[in-house]
Amino acid sequence: MNKIFPFFLVAFFGVSEAHEDHSSRHGGFVMMFLDLHLELVIPEEGGVEIFYSDDMRRDMPASVVSEVAVALHRPDGSQEPLEMNVSDQGDRWAGLCGPISDPKTIVRVEFFWQGQPVTLEVPASVMPRFAGDTEMKNMGLSAD
Numbered sequence: 001m002n003k004i005f006p007f008f009l010v011a012f013f014g015v016s017e018a019h020e021d022h023s024s025r026h027g028g029f030v031m032m033f034l035d036l037h038l039e040l041v042i043p044e045e046g047g048v049e050i051f052y053s054d055d056m057r058r059d060m061p062a063s064v065v066s067e068v069a070v071a072l073h074r075p076d077g078s079q080e081p082l083e084m085n086v087s088d089q090g091d092r093w094a095g096l097c098g099p100i101s102d103p104k105t106i107v108r109v110e111f112f113w114q115g116q117p118v119t120l121e122v123p124a125s126v127m128p129r130f131a132g133d134t135e136m137k138n139m140g141l142s143a144d
Contacts, residue, residue, distance in 0.1 A: 036055075045099060
């Protein structure tokens, strides 16, 4: 029993640290739904990308989700649905659009994961390029 206990502690704390890792790996904003992490990326040149990882932050293929739909809700009231496709590398969903320059733009993301519909409305203002390092740290997030 004494030999198992230290191993259990190491395993438990290792899982805890990995599960709490919400740092950006692609320059976006990381969110979580159950055990699925997703990183929403809004490149400065335009477009939207979504990367997925598991509860331990191991990369998952884009095919882990289905029926991905993204729409931009611009501050002027206009809506812009994006055609989302799996990248040639199979590592992310991506859609084309012009640059998102207003942090008040809302990115609405919908998809199915394990048969469950997921809908997220994410203000562009939480993206690292809009939110300063101080703001991200205040939210308990890393802009790295």
